[in-house]
Amino acid sequence: TWDSTSEVKKLIDKTNLSTNEKDRLKLYFEQRAYLETRLNDRYQKFDNSIENQNKELKILTSKIEKIYQKHGITKEVLKTYYAKKTVRAD
Structure with missing residues (x-):
């Protein structure tokens, strides 16, 4: 196994593959690392967005419950x- 793209490139260099095969294989790992970084970034942004929306939903739910309570409207x-x-009632 390897820990980084640079490490995998060194391992590829040690093989008996042709220069063209080595270049293509290195390019594959470079693209893989790039796409993995982009995907992880998108996942993080998505998770942050959901977290913020859940916080907003909690605040709005609390406000709604206070309004219902003020007017004597129970969950029942x-x-x-x-x-x-x-x-369906939540």
């Missing part, structure tokens, strides 16, 4: 209301 009342509408 909401469940009954939505049951009549054939809509």
